[in-house]
Amino acid sequence: MHNIAASPRRVATFASVTALATALFSAFPAHAQTQATIGRTLETSVEGSIERPEAREGAPNILVWMLDDTGFGQLGCYGGLVDTPNIDRVARRGLRYSNYHATPICSASRASFLTGRNSHEVHIGGHSAMSIGFPGQDALVPRGAGTIAENLRQSGYLTYAVGKWDHLPPTDASAAGPFTYWPSGQGFDQFYGFLSYDANNFAPLLWDGHSSVALDEDPAYHLSSDMANRAIAEIEARQAKGPKRPPFFMYWATGAVHSPHHAPDEWLEKYRGKFDEGWDVARERILARQKELGLVPANTQLPPHPEGMPAWTDLSETQQRVYARAMEAFAAQLAHADFEFGRMLDALEASGELDNTIVVVTSDNGASGEGAVEGTFSEFMMANGRFASVEQNEMFLDEWGRAGSYPLYPVGWAVAGDTPFRYYKQTAHEGGIRVPLIISWPAGIGDEGGIRDQYAHISDVMPTLLEAAQVAPAETVNGTSQAPISGTSFAYSFEDPSADTRKSVQYYEMYGNRAVWADGWKAVVPHRLRTWDFSLQPPISDDEWQLYYLPDDPNELNDLAAAEPAKLEEMKARFDAEAMKYNVFPLTNTGGAQALMSQRVSKALRDRDGEYRYSGILDRIPESLAPPVSTHSYTATFTVDPTSGDNGTLFAVGGRFGGVGLYMRDGVPVFAQRYMDTRLQTLEASRAIKGPAVIGLEFDRTSPTTASVRMEIDGKEVASGNLSGILSVYVFSSNETFDIGRDNGTVVIDDVPSPFPFEGKIGETEFKVAVDE
Known part of the structure; x- marks a missing residue:
């Protein structure tokens, strides 16, 4: 730890630099606590003090x-x-x-x-x-x-x-x-x-x-x-x-x-x-x-x-x-x-x-x-x-x-x-x-x-x-x-603007983009500059390091890598040492990380045979835990009883900027697909549901821009159609969730308020997601 130079204002605040250093380098003393005397009854006992940690007087x-x-x-x-x-x-x-x-x-x-x-x-x-x-x-x-x-x-x-x-x-x-x-x-x-x-x-x-x-x-x-x-x-x-x-x-x-x-x-x-x-x-x-x-x-x-x-x-x-x-x-x-x-x-x-x-x-x-x-x-x-x-x-x-x-x-x-x-x-x-x-x-x-x-x-x-x-x-x-x-x-x-920097080295790394700074020198790799394109996976082995001396060149305009090869090698060795020390390896691209995540999703699907079962109303499930309907084909069944109310959400994931849902409007099931360009396509059943029923849904993704949908009520087809638009290939949303019985956040379908809760009763809901080969 470093001392802080005294000033009149600081003396009033800290009492002294010595007191500050002592407080930092030593553990705090235990609170002065009076021990209780324990007798058989209260009359023969003496209460001890009750002490809890308290901040020091004047703590900011x-x-x-x-x-x-x-x-x-x-x-x-x-x-x-x-x-x-x-x-x-x-x-x-x-x-x-x-x-x-x-x-x-x-x-x-x-x-x-x-x-x-x-x-x-x-x-x-x-x-x-x-x-x-x-x-x-x-x-x-x-x-x-x-x-x-x-x-x-x-x-x-x-x-x-x-x-x-x-x-x-x-x-x-x-x-x-x-x-x-x-x-x-x-x-x-x-x-x-x-x-x-x-x-x-x-x-x-x-x-x-x-x-x-x-x-x-x-x-x-x-x-x-x-x-x-x-x-x-x-x-x-x-x-x-x-x-x-x-x-x-x-x-x-x-x-x-x-x-x-x-x-x-x-x-x-x-x-x-x-x-x-x-x-x-x-x-x-x-x-x-x-x-x-x-x-x-x-x-x-x-x-x-x-x-x-x-x-x-x-x-x-x-x-x-x-x-x-x-x-x-x-x-x-x-x-x-x-x-x-x-x-x-x-x-x-x-x-x-x-x-x-x-x-x-x-x-x-x-x-x-x-x-x-x-x-x-x-x-x-x-x-x-x-x-x-x-x-x-x-x-x-x-x-x-x-x-x-x-x-x-x-x-x-x-x-x-x-x-x-x-x-x-x-x-x-x-x-x-x-x-x-x-x-x-x-x-x-x-x-x-x-x-x-x-x-x-x-x-x-x-x-x-x-x-x-x-x-x-x-x-x-x-x-x-x-x-x-x-x-x-x-x-x-704080009090010494001319004090020398006390930090000696610092590394940086984020999906292949990496650098190391030490004593004013900085070595950096321009590995992945189109940061918005996760599909790019430039080979890390092809990377070329650049070298800058920041006190003279704070915004990295004069690459000294060719002029200072020995310093560059020294800096690269510093990066490797820091990387080994702090868990930086292995280096990867965003695409590489996404590929590993996709493999985990596929394994999890295989382990559960693609089946997800729920009972009643459930909401705020992040997409990482939900059935991966944003990227896979699936079938689903919904056991519903609309006799106490026939409007609302049966399930939804995502929202108005990309998502999918099944809703009831006056007892009529309506499937809604919100494409990633926010365009909405719906498919409405040919008849309403008046009593307890099982709704079946089949979604067959045929490409990143096409799919077919089929809907049943109690085993009889009531709607079918083809979809054409920009489908999700990763997730619908970072923050909109998978919900049953309501649609939190923004609603996938138009002209209804969030959370558009289902007025009737929802029993068992089951999704069967296609397992990757």
Whole structure:
């Protein structure tokens, strides 16, 4: 651990640097506890004291805003063109870090942030949704890697997680658990949020603790507002303790600004026309602002466009119109989330707690290029290997950013958002990993508005915050001895802007894209730059390393690999050493991980002979646990009794951006197929059901774009037809679930409200999925 240089403000807060160091290096003394004297009766007994862990007097609150997919150049205080007055307010009261790095993707970064260890070290080297059976990628965070929440809780803090929680095995994300890797199993007293890599901001599937949340029907609902409401309520609930409120750790992880880029209409209108000049002008304006702010050297130049990214002036008028609208939605979502964050700051200020709250604002990776060249009106098109054309996107122009879209901007805006660095999320170049970090703490940091350029990594934040809070790392968590924290505290930088970087080496790896940094040098591999195309599997053996010296070349423009072959070999050896140490091997592509997952699905199907049986109403089953009807042929039977009501959902998976379902309307069974381009095709039975019956369904997938459907009632055919459209080849959705008796989230069929519950009774439901040969 590192000492923090004293300042007049810090002396008042910490008492002395020596006291801080002592608190960090030694275990906390046991509470002075009076032992009870036990007699036969109360009259002959003496009561002992009841002692529980309490935070030290003056311990700071800690509020973390974990932004999603936010590049280095997207916040106002980092030169960005989006209004973020509340984030900027935090920056004015604190420090901005210009040389801070995350991992290239959300799951890995969040696991690293919370545990203070490297992502592969805690078994989430890629995304947990693509977990595979190797130590660095099985998504099972070791019990010996207790989180910052658990460490703080053992020292008397209340701990809250609000928002996104996606670094857990996808098969655990149901009410059946297990809950080991949910927030409750990772040190958090309270959780309110979603268990997926994104959420529909107008219709999210949320959990409160381990219970599903039924949202009120509110046309003005937006997830960012809901998250702020919950955070404020949790903070204010501490009033019940009286004037001595326990300190809190709040992990506020918004869906913003991961796709879908959703925002309320008034915020969308605020940004109309703001980006008509295009991304090339935007890059120049952002870089000029960054130079004025002192965030980058005055001689910094813009890197060239990545291959396939057109110049704005080469675009057609239609492309410019659509692309500008896509950026408007992103900006509106970020600005709206900043507004809601401001409400939280106001609540802390009103209670007198803001000055002694460590406020951290950061991002999990760089801006996302996963919208591909054209952007997409629906992220799930990309997730299924389909890329929207500008003509398809134009059809959704009026709905872009509203409930009728699930959009993500084109890669050109990600490049602009990562100014002045190269590339974007999923890559190991600086654009994918160098992100904003703001830390404010008026009661403990004296240099308000300062900039720090020490090299830091997302695994370093946990030990930094523990040091600032004077909390010694716990030796055991839940009875498990703790492994060393591999992150390096950078609290030394709080009061000394010229302090030398104390970190010596840091690796990066994400599905073949990899790098290693050491003492200013960086070796990096541009392995897979079309990050939106999961089908690409370039041979790792063909990779060529690049070499940069970042103090002179922060955005990797001058490749020194040919000029410095000995240094390159030294750096490659460093990468291999770190990779062996932290579970990075074996290297694979996303396609390779998906192939292993498909093999597991096939094996699981064979093991159960393709049969899935359920009884009654059941909902919130993630696709990873559900019958794989998004990718396979199947038959299904539904035992129903509509005598007490003949409308509602019999089963559904997915929603309005891709899915399938069987519904009843006035007793008539209706099959609905929602293609990945959001087009709907239905098949209606020829007669209604008046009493108990068995409905049979047969779905025969003949290609990725064709299928046939046949429906029976009590063994007699009542409908048949052919389907033609863009079918799912992977999953329908990251967050819409498999439901029986209701359709949570968005509804597959048109013109009915969610969850459209079945009014009658549902007995046995059985699916028989075709087993892979």
